[in-house]
Amino acid sequence: MLDGVKHIYLVLSGKGGVGKSTVSSQLALALKEAGFRVGLLDIDLCGPSIPYLLNLEDKDVHQSDEGYKNFNIFYKIEWTELLNILLMAIVLVYRWVPVYTDNDQKLAVMSIGFLLKNRNDSVVWRGPKKTSMIRQFLTDVAWQDIDYLIIDTPPGTSDEHITVMENLQTVKCDGAIIVTTPQAVAIDDVIKEITFCKKTGIPIVGIVENMSGFVCPTCSECTNIFSSNGGISLSEITKVPFLTKIPIDPTIGKFADKSQSIMKNFPDSPGAKAFTQLLEQITKSKEA
Amino acid sequence: MADKPQEAPEHCPGTQSQDAGKASACAGCPNQNICSSGATKLPDPGIALVKERLSSVKNKVLILSGKGGVGKSTVTSLISRGLAAENINRNVAVLDIDICGPSQPRVLGALGEQVHQSASGWSPVFVEENLSLMSIGFLLNDVNDAVIWRGPKKNGMIRQFLSEVDWGTLDYLILDTPPGTSDEHLSATTYLKEAGITGAIIVTTPQEVALLDVRKEIDFCRKVKIPILGVVENMSSFVCPKCKNSAEIFPALTGGAKKMSEELNVEFLGSLPLDPYLARCCDEGKNILEEFPESPTVKALHSLVNKIIEKCNG
Numbered sequence: 037m038l039d040g041v042k043h044i045y046l047v048l049s050g051k052g053g054v055g056k057s058t059v060s061s062q063l064a065l066a067l068k069e070a071g072f073r074v075g076l077l078d079i080d081l082c083g084p085s086i087p088y089l090l091n092l093e094d095k096d097v098h099q100s101d102e103g104y105k106n107f108n109i110f111y112k113i114e115w116t117e118l119l120n121i122l123l124m125a126i127v128l129v130y131r132w133v134p135v136y137t138d139n140d141q142k143l144a145v146m147s148i149g150f151l152l153k154n155r156n157d158s159v160v161w162r163g164p165k166k167t168s169m170i171r172q173f174l175t176d177v178a179w180q181d182i183d184y185l186i187i188d189t190p191p192g193t194s195d196e197h198i199t200v201m202e203n204l205q206t207v208k209c210d211g212a213i214i215v216t217t218p219q220a221v222a223i224d225d226v227i228k229e230i231t232f233c234k235k236t237g238i239p240i241v242g243i244v245e246n247m248s249g250f251v252c253p254t255c256s257e258c259t260n261i262f263s264s265n266g267g268i269s270l271s272e273i274t275k276v277p278f279l280t281k282i283p284i285d286p287t288i289g290k291f292a293d294k295s296q297s298i299m300k301n302f303p304d305s306p307g308a309k310a311f312t313q314l315l316e317q318i319t320k321s322k323e324a
Numbered sequence: 325m326a327d328k329p330q331e332a333p334e335h336c337p338g339t340q341s342q343d344a345g346k347a348s349a350c351a352g353c354p355n356q357n358i359c360s361s362g363a364t365k366l367p368d369p370g371i372a373l374v375k376e377r378l379s380s381v382k383n384k385v386l387i388l389s390g391k392g393g394v395g396k397s398t399v400t401s402l403i404s405r406g407l408a409a410e411n412i413n414r415n416v417a418v419l420d421i422d423i424c425g426p427s428q429p430r431v432l433g434a435l436g437e438q439v440h441q442s443a444s445g446w447s448p449v450f451v452e453e454n455l456s457l458m459s460i461g462f463l464l465n466d467v468n469d470a471v472i473w474r475g476p477k478k479n480g481m482i483r484q485f486l487s488e489v490d491w492g493t494l495d496y497l498i499l500d501t502p503p504g505t506s507d508e509h510l511s512a513t514t515y516l517k518e519a520g521i522t523g524a525i526i527v528t529t530p531q532e533v534a535l536l537d538v539r540k541e542i543d544f545c546r547k548v549k550i551p552i553l554g555v556v557e558n559m560s561s562f563v564c565p566k567c568k569n570s571a572e573i574f575p576a577l578t579g580g581a582k583k584m585s586e587e588l589n590v591e592f593l594g595s596l597p598l599d600p601y602l603a604r605c606c607d608e609g610k611n612i613l614e615e616f617p618e619s620p621t622v623k624a625l626h627s628l629v630n631k632i633i634e635k636c637n638g
Contacts, residue, residue, distance in 0.1 A: 050425050050470075052392005052503040053534070082504035083390045083537035156588075158390070158505045158540040160547060163475030164328060166506065191392045191503060192424035193470045194478065220607035221397070224467065225425035231470040255567035261600045263607060286573055289531060 037174060038207050040181040041075065045318065046200065046212040046238065050225030052191035054217045055246035057085035058288065059314075060188035063213075065297035066315045068143045072183040075134065078147035079170050079200060080190035081159050087149035091295035092135055131178040137295060146177050163195035170199045184318075191225070193232040201236045211241040213314075214276065218245060218266030230274050242279035243271050244314060250284040279317050282310040329355065339364035368514070373487040375518040377445075381417075381494040383636045384516060386524040386550065390537030392503035394529045395558035397427035398606050399596070400500040402621075403525070405432075406629035407496055408455040409613050414495045417448060419485055420459035421512055422502040423478045424471050429461035433609025437462055445490035458489050475507035482511040486519075496636070503537070505544040513548045522636050523553035525593070528584075530560055530576035535584050542588050553635045554593035556628065557581035562598040563620070573598060591635075594628045596621055 038044065047060045057080070064076040078086035087093050134144035148159060148169065161169075179185065190196055212233050216226040226243075233240050245267025249258045261284065271278035282288075285307045288298055299308045299315075328336050335349035344350075345360025358364060378384065387400045400418060408416040420428035429435050429449075437449045439462045448456035460471065460481065473481075491497065502508050513521065524545055528538040538555075545552050557580060563570045578584075585592035596602075599621045605612040613622055 052394075052425075053529075054393055057533070082506050083392075083540065085533050085536065088533055088536055155536065156539040156543050158544040158547065160505045160510065160544055162507050162510060167474075193472045194424050195474050195507075198472065198474060217393070219603055221427050221430055222393070224427065224430055227468045228425065228470040231468050232472055235470065235472065250562065250571075250573060252564040252567060252569065253571055254569040255564060257564060257566040259562075259565060259600055261562065261573075261598060262603050284573055286571070286575055289573075289575060290577070 037203070038179065038185065041179055041185045041207075042183045044185045044187065044204065044207065044209045045241065046187045046189060046204075046209060047215060048189055048197070048212045048229050048233070049191060049215040049222075050193065050227070050229035050232075051216065051222040054215050054222055054226075055282070056191075056215050057089055057188050059213070059215050059244055059246065059282075060186050061086060061089045061295075062288075062298060062311055063314060063318070064143055064184075064186050065295070066299050066311050067184050067186075067318070068137075069297055069300050070315060070319065072319075073142055073181065075144045075179045075182045075185040076146070076188065077173055077177070077185060078145070078149070078188045079173060079196050080188060081148050081161065081166050081169060081196070083190065084147045084149035086145060086147045086188055089295070090137055090143075090145060092137065092145060093149070093155060132172075132176050133178050144179055144182065146173060166195050167199045170196060171203060174200070174203050193228060197232065198236075201238060204238075209238060211239040213241050213279070213318075214243045215246055216243060216267055216270060217247045217262050218260070218264050219262040220266065222262075223266050223270050226270060227274065230276060240276050242277035242317065243267050244279050244310075245281045247284045248281045280310045280313040282307055368483075370483040370487060370515055371518050374483070374515045377487050377489075378491075378497070378516075378519040381491060381497045381519075383495060383522040384497045384499070384519065385522050385553065385632070385636070386499045386501060386512065387527060388501055388509070388524045388541050388545070389503060389527040389534075390505065390539070390541035390544075391528065391534040394527050394534055394538075395596070396503070396527050397422070397431050397500050398602065399525070399527045399556055399558060400498055401428065401431040401606070402596070402612070402625050403629060403632060404455055404496070404498050405452075405611055405613055406625050407633070408452050409611075410629065412454060415454050415493060416496045416498065417456045417458070417491050417494050418498050418500060419489070420457070420461070420500045421482050421485065421508050422500060423460050423473060423481055423508065425502060426459045426461035428457055428459045428500055430609055431606045432457050433611075434462075435467070435609065439463065442490065445488045447490055456491065458485060478507050479511040482508060483515055486512075486515050505540060509544065510548070513550060521550050523551040525553050525632070526555045526590070527558055528555060528581050529558055529574050530572075530580040531574040532578045534574075535578065535581065538581075539584065539588065542590060552590045553632065554591035555581050555585045556593050557595040559598040560595040565600065593631050594624060596624050596628070 067074045134146040137143040333349045337343040337347045350356045432451045448458040
């Protein structure tokens with residue numbers, strides 16, 4: 037499982053909507069820009085955001101790999117018949133080819149979003165079905181040789197997380213990046229996620245605080261909409277390193293939606309600086 | 325839909341199937357006797373229990389959103405506080421079925437409270453005289469504890485919440501849910517099937533990345549036949565407290581919730597602004613209706629609450 041993958045990072049948060057997918061996709065883009073080969077796996081089955089954030093929503097059509105074609109044909113069938121067909125598809129296709137964002141095939145992406153016929157379709161599955169889907173994502177995707185695999189997760193500490201944790205026990209996972217916003221209401225849930233990591237033995241790389249302060253474009257007054265310094269105090273309470281702080285920046289929202297790395301396009305913005313910092317932290321520990 | 329046990333043999337026909345316990349795959353399965361006896365095809369006894377328990381509850385409203393962090397818990401607390409404050413004789417209760425990330429104890433200012441067990445079931449925690457709350461947060465020994473449960477265990481907890489809490493007579497029971505379209509949502513809809521769901525309120529923020537998941541939630545409601553009362557847009561615009569200029573933090577590049585509501589033919593109930601005071605009140609568990617009665621959020625809330633009452637009564 038995950039043979040050619042050198043480093044694996046999980047992006048986790050107990051709370052939803054704090055920016056796990058934004059951090060995952062921007063981190064993947066940043067690593068790609070730094071010259072690494074990167075994989076991005078989205079295991080949020082009920083609300084996949086990665087295809088949208090990387091502008092890959094219609095991507096499956098352009099794939100020419102034989103394997104991928106087969107795999108798509110099978111998935112245009114009703115969800116209720118899926119499980120049996122899945123088993124067949126695996127036997128037939130053997131491995132799934134991920135979707136690439138570019139021609140150099142430097143950033144490979146896999147998400148359930150690519151498998152849905154219609155972007156508004158819901159995936160109404162209980163745990164066991166989600167578990168088997170994630171297990172396949174982990175074992176059957178042909179990532180080839182990549183330096184970094186970033187795994188984007190849904191909020192919570194339930195089926196998806198337990199499955200990933202169990203499956204990653206056999207391969208080494210470099211650690212989890214915990215994303216939070218500064219409000220107490222988010223911190224409450226994020227502490228639970230840290231407890232989860234500690235209980236299950238997943239090493240924690242550190243905490244990223246997102247949506248820190250908002251600088252008014254007219255008067256430059258900085259308002260801490262969602263309070264401030266929650267991430268730092270969280271890192272103090274839980275004794276987990278604090279990695280970086282990303283301010284609320286509507287340009288991230290606007291450009292992150294179009295598969296643009298903000299580090300490359302707005303190198304001077306505070307958001308880009310935060311990601312540069314994060315990138316350094318992630319790559320530094322590897323060289324040492 | 326998902327009636328295969330986790331450790332089932334490879335070609336398990338599913339416990340609800342005609343072939344349950346009789347298919348070739350069932351040979352050797354430890355549960356074959358249970359399946360072939362027909363016990364698994366009977367409706368869950370929990371459904372009847374829930375119906376009986378909730379017979380004195382007039383309206384049962386689900387707060388849903390496919391996306392996390394859009395303000396389901398905040399909107400839940402606002403609506404329930406709004407409903408309770410408007411009429412002292414109206415009894416309102418909140419049930420938090422977000423098992424892995426319960427927020428209601430904090431948002432409603434009931435952190436550290438305990439629930440008591442009596443002969444008639446669990447007594448909920450009273451936040452106001454006519455507003456009570458039940459959440460898994462009250463059952464944890466330590467607020468930092470993680471609830472690391474797979475689906476079936478969450479299902480059991482929700483069943484207990486619905487069938488064993490002594491709510492008394494209620495006008496409104498508001499259910500706050502976690503994001504997604506999975507175990508918690510299916511459990512709640514299954515157990516409330518007989519008791520009846522008045523409808524769902526869908527919460528979203530204006531960006532496309534949230535709307536994308538919210539459309540899935542609407543699709544879910546249609547699949548499981550929950551009527552949709554309407555859509556609430558949260559965090560729609562931000563007014564700078566210093567210069568009073570408004571800025572769009574989560575820009576509605578695709579037309580926001582209003583356009584989505586039109587496209588999917590559901591009612592748009594209104595928007596709530598992004599209000600730093602509201603965020604602070606939620607963190608501190610204070611009632612924004614009392615703390616900042618003049619804030620734009622409170623004004624928007626009044627019309628929202630009236631629309632919901634109208635929808636529930638009509």
